[in-house]
Amino acid sequence: MSIQYEVEPLADSYGVADSFPKDFGYGEEEADIEDSPTPSDSKPRILLMGLRRSGKSSIQKVVFHKMSPNETLFLESTNKIYKDDISSSSFVNFQIWDFPGQVDFFDPTFDYEMIFRGTGALIFVIDAQDDYVEALGRLHLTVSRAYRVNPEINFEVFIHKVDGLSDDHKIETQRDIHQRANDDLADASLEKLHLSFYLTSIYDHSIFEAFSKVVQKLIPQLPTLENLLNIFISNSGIEKAFLFDVVSKIYIATDSSPVDMQSYELCCDMIDVVIDVSCIYGLKEDGSGSAYDKESMAIIKLNNTTVLYLKEVTKFLALVCILREESFERKGKPSTPAFPHYCIKQSLNSFLPIIVQSSVTSLPQAQNADRCQ
Numbered sequence: 001m002s003i004q005y006e007v008e009p010l011a012d013s014y015g016v017a018d019s020f021p022k023d024f025g026y027g028e029e030e031a032d033i034e035d036s037p038t039p040s041d042s043k044p045r046i047l048l049m050g051l052r053r054s055g056k057s058s059i060q061k062v063v064f065h066k067m068s069p070n071e072t073l074f075l076e077s078t079n080k081i082y083k084d085d086i087s088s089s090s091f092v093n094f095q096i097w098d099f100p101g102q103v104d105f106f107d108p109t110f111d112y113e114m115i116f117r118g119t120g121a122l123i124f125v126i127d128a129q130d131d132y133v134e135a136l137g138r139l140h141l142t143v144s145r146a147y148r149v150n151p152e153i154n155f156e157v158f159i160h161k162v163d164g165l166s167d168d169h170k171i172e173t174q175r176d177i178h179q180r181a182n183d184d185l186a187d188a189s190l191e192k193l194h195l196s197f198y199l200t201s202i203y204d205h206s207i208f209e210a211f212s213k214v215v216q217k218l219i220p221q222l223p224t225l226e227n228l229l230n231i232f233i234s235n236s237g238i239e240k241a242f243l244f245d246v247v248s249k250i251y252i253a254t255d256s257s258p259v260d261m262q263s264y265e266l267c268c269d270m271i272d273v274v275i276d277v278s279c280i281y282g283l284k285e286d287g288s289g290s291a292y293d294k295e296s297m298a299i300i301k302l303n304n305t306t307v308l309y310l311k312e313v314t315k316f317l318a319l320v321c322i323l324r325e326e327s328f329e330r331k332g333k334p335s336t337p338a339f340p341h342y343c344i345k346q347s348l349n350s351f352l353p354i355i356v357q358s359s360v361t362s363l364p365q366a367q368n369a370d371r372c373q
């Protein structure tokens with residue numbers, strides 16, 4: 001089989017973002033990599049591989065192109081490698097390559113050495129609703145080849161379509177796939193090859209969360225960002241803070257307290273609400289302007305004493321925080337352990353420039369950030 005490379009037609013695929021700046025959405029047109037290697041080919045690459053119909057294209061479309069999960073039912077089978085450039089974000093700067101299910105490593109036109117050499121992460125998608133024996137064989141073949149070419153690749157296994165499985169069945173499936181995949185690696189003396197497993201579905205936020213973790217491993221400044229967010233929340237009475245890539249709703253970093261799915265979902269929903277409201281009411285009469293800009297800021301009080309706080313950080317990043325109403329309302333006294341609204345603002349003003357700065361360079365002096373007193 002001859003492998004071809006094709007450019008993703010992206011121009012109008014980012015539905016919600018019609019009003020975003022033109023360069024806000026993801027995906028520039030890419031030249032055929034065989035004909036003319038572009039500078040962007042040196043960007044970290046994330047490969048989506050797996051058997052036919054396992055859900056690779058659906059994942060890419062739902063996470064990066066705002067396709068609704070139901071629409072993926074009509075996706076046609078991929079028969080070429082699609083390169084999707086996610087570099088229009090100042091922070092998330094990588095390409096996603098969606099492979100057809102039937103890639104043949106023995107095909108001389110498939111230069112897998114070149115492909116794996118420039119790869120940051122390889123995501124192997126397994127359909128958990130199907131018999132996965134064949135997929136496990138393919139997983140082993142793929143990761144062992146890739147590892148021999150480039151042992152630095154992060155190997156990520158998405159146990160996908162788990163929306164159709166009961167909770168017990170999910171855990172059992174994950175345990176079984178984990179066990180068998182690692183047994184196969186041990187038999188091939190590849191114990192050093194580490195596989196990370198995620199339970200995913202496009203019908204809930206699990207796919208965004210899994211992708212967030214994959215992307216975070218490719219961000220060298222992650223420890224600095226986490227450190228900054230830790231300092232930020234400890235100085236402002238905030239319970240949880242996420243730094244989000246607004247278009248994809250991937251979180252780039254969070255403080256080191258555990259992430260619970262519900263908090264993450266709340267923050268994702270807040271981004272959707274803010275962008276939707278902004279698209280409807282925030283643009284000029286002639287439709288010009290941007291749904292997300294320097295002025296973007298929102299506070300949503302929920303009926304369970306939780307407050308959500310969103311603030312623009314850069315053109316592509318937003319800080320989204322969760323805090324208790326009492327922390328938010330309390331009138332500030334320097335000695336109180338929790339801090340009021342103006343103090344959050346003050347903390348934000350102190351920390352945002354540093355967070356912005358650390359998106360381009362590592363910041364060893366994070367501790368010097370002003371404390372909110």
Ligand SMILES: Nc1nc2c(ncn2[C@@H]2O[C@H](COP(=O)(O)OP(=O)(O)OP(=O)(O)O)[C@@H](O)[C@H]2O)c(=O)[nH]1
Pocket residue numbers: 050051052053054055056057058059069071072073074075076077078079099100101102160161162163164200201202203
């Ligand atoms: N239930 C469920 N179905 C899914 C999920 N993700 C994808 N699908 C469905 O799986 C089918 C195949 O999805 P594709 O994205 O085309 O699969 P693919 O791996 O790209 O397939 P090829 O292009 O043939 O390699 C579609 O009908 C999707 O709607 C999921 O999380 N849950």
